[in-house]
Amino acid sequence: MSRLFGLVALFFVLASPVFAAEGAPFQPLADPALEARARTLQKELRCPFCELQSIDESNAPLAADLRKLIRDRIAAGESDEDIKSYLVERYGAFILMQPPVRTDTYFLWFGPILLLIAGAGIVAVTVARARKRPEAAELESES
Amino acid sequence: MIMAVAIGVPLALYAWRASSMTPGARFEVASRETGILANNFLLTGAAAITMLGTLYPVLLDAVTGTKLSVGPPYYVATVIPLMAVLALLMPFGPLLPWRRGNLSATLRLLRWALLVALVVAIGALVLFSPGSLLGIVAVFFGTWLIAGAVTDLYRRAGSLRMLRYLSVAAWAAALGHGGLGVLAFGAAGATVWKSENAAILRPGETMPIAGYGLRLERAEQVTGPNYQADRATITVLRNGREEGVVHPEKRFYPAEQTGTTFSSIRTTGLSDLHVVLAEPREGGAWVVRAYVNPLAPFIWIGAVIMALGGFCGVLARLRRSRASRVAVPAAVSAAE
Numbered sequence: 001m002s003r004l005f006g007l008v009a010l011f012f013v014l015a016s017p018v019f020a021a022e023g024a025p026f027q028p029l030a031d032p033a034l035e036a037r038a039r040t041l042q043k044e045l046r047c048p049f050c051e052l053q054s055i056d057e058s059n060a061p062l063a064a065d066l067r068k069l070i071r072d073r074i075a076a077g078e079s080d081e082d083i084k085s086y087l088v089e090r091y092g093a094f095i096l097m098q099p100p101v102r103t104d105t106y107f108l109w110f111g112p113i114l115l116l117i118a119g120a121g122i123v124a125v126t127v128a129r130a131r132k133r134p135e136a137a138e139l140e141s142e143s
Numbered sequence: 144m145i146m147a148v149a150i151g152v153p154l155a156l157y158a159w160r161a162s163s164m165t166p167g168a169r170f171e172v173a174s175r176e177t178g179i180l181a182n183n184f185l186l187t188g189a190a191a192i193t194m195l196g197t198l199y200p201v202l203l204d205a206v207t208g209t210k211l212s213v214g215p216p217y218y219v220a221t222v223i224p225l226m227a228v229l230a231l232l233m234p235f236g237p238l239l240p241w242r243r244g245n246l247s248a249t250l251r252l253l254r255w256a257l258l259v260a261l262v263v264a265i266g267a268l269v270l271f272s273p274g275s276l277l278g279i280v281a282v283f284f285g286t287w288l289i290a291g292a293v294t295d296l297y298r299r300a301g302s303l304r305m306l307r308y309l310s311v312a313a314w315a316a317a318l319g320h321g322g323l324g325v326l327a328f329g330a331a332g333a334t335v336w337k338s339e340n341a342a343i344l345r346p347g348e349t350m351p352i353a354g355y356g357l358r359l360e361r362a363e364q365v366t367g368p369n370y371q372a373d374r375a376t377i378t379v380l381r382n383g384r385e386e387g388v389v390h391p392e393k394r395f396y397p398a399e400q401t402g403t404t405f406s407s408i409r410t411t412g413l414s415d416l417h418v419v420l421a422e423p424r425e426g427g428a429w430v431v432r433a434y435v436n437p438l439a440p441f442i443w444i445g446a447v448i449m450a451l452g453g454f455c456g457v458l459a460r461l462r463r464s465r466a467s468r469v470a471v472p473a474a475v476s477a478a479e
Contacts, residue, residue, distance in 0.1 A: 025422065025424070025430075026430050028341065028342075046212045052212065052214060054214070059404065092210060093210075093212075094211060094212055095212070097215060097216055098214060098216035098220075099200075099211050099212065099213055099217060104203060104207060104209060105199075105203075108195065108199045108213070108217075111192075111195050112188075115188060115195075116225075119188050122184070123180050123181060123184050126180060127170075127177055127180065130169055130170045130176065131169065131170070132169075133168065
């Protein structure tokens with residue numbers, strides 16, 4: 001399942017759709033430090049139309065518009081958090097590549113921890129049981 | 144449909160083979176058995192977390208209507224630590240004997256591997272000074288895995304001359320684990336140390352990218368069998384010398400009213416250079432994006448080495464079951 005998902009993701013990365021209509025033209029910020037901030041930020045945000053593509057990768061016009069919006073707001077002196085919360089207000093948490101920790105994502109974030117505790121428990125019990133077994137008469141040496 | 148096959152086939156396999164699983168013999172904490180158990184636990188855990196991350200947004204949307212994205216940061220936070228633990232423990236596995244081992248003796252065998260991994264990781268830290276922690280950790284584990292595999296081979300063979308007399312099973316473990324180390328280097332290079340640049344180029348202008356220069360010579364319209372494309376001719380320069388020419392395209396398929404960017408990849412065997420023709424501008428200028436992914440070919444090389452290890456493992460199993468066919472009923476050995 002996950003491998004299939006990976007293949008699908010790969011397909012979308014390799015064959016990024018280019019729409020007939022173009023979005024805002026690309027114009028990097030003059031200050032390299034600010035431009036680097038814009039780059040980092042657009043990798044953390046999802047293109048609302050695409051299959052789990054970030055704004056950074058997508059060729060969709062909306063992604064191009066959002067790239068411009070991010071640069072305009074960085075140039076206006078807004079912080080990364082300001083820009084993110086503005087976009088979340090506009091598009092919902094859907095736009096964040098990293099899902100927020102909320103009541104409806106508790107299981108997503110804490111599920112892995114429960115899983116690991118349960119798995120480690122199974123391993124511990126299995127080893128503890130194996131240590132109590134009597135020595136086998138015949139050796140199954142394979143190495 | 145795909146889900147049905149992906150879930151049904153393993154269940155059927157399990158139903159078919161479950162009866163042949165028997166509780167094994169006694170073993171201690173420090174043993175190959177525990178290693179295999181830990182390996183299965185960590186790999187299953189990583190797969191389960193990936194499934195959770197994949198299905199959670201779908202289920203949440205179906206149940207509450209809330210739309211959510213689970214992107215790369217989630218997997219970096221959850222699966223990567225698990226893989227780090229796996230990589231840390233992995234070299235111990237083949238060095239531990241079945242049933243009862245000695246952890247401190249195994250650690251003594253691995254002290255050179257640990258030393259080499261630490262030296263290489265510190266070297267990487269110094270060399271790539273504003274380094275990312277993730278990259279340094281990947282370099283450490285990559286070296287640790289490769290050095291661990293070499294340690295295992297050396298311990299089994301005793302000397303370089305005896306290396307060719309090693310069993311297929313010994314090569315299986317060493318190649319499988321060492322291949323993952325090679326892959327770790329590739330993954331670190333391609334994600335952490337990649338460089339990218341984008342620029343608006345008029346014909347004749349050059350943009351820099353990680354030691355290369357890319358000079359846009361011209362862009363022209365070409366017609367393919369079912370598409371029309373803008374095709375650029377870009378000269379790749381290295382230290383002012385011309386190294387070659389790439390032709391990235393931006394294609395448009397009229398039948399489907401969609402287009403794709405057809406990027407060019409140039410590899411030196413140590414790093415990959417991607418050149419993408421992004422958007423046209425007035426006056427024959429183009430937005431050109433370029434990426435350099437150092438060590439990216441190692442991802443493929445590592446995977447091939449791991450596959451080779453897996454092949455050796457199957458071969459070793461076949462040989463073993465052929466050797467024991469006298470003792471075991473034919474049906475069981477065929478199923479093995």
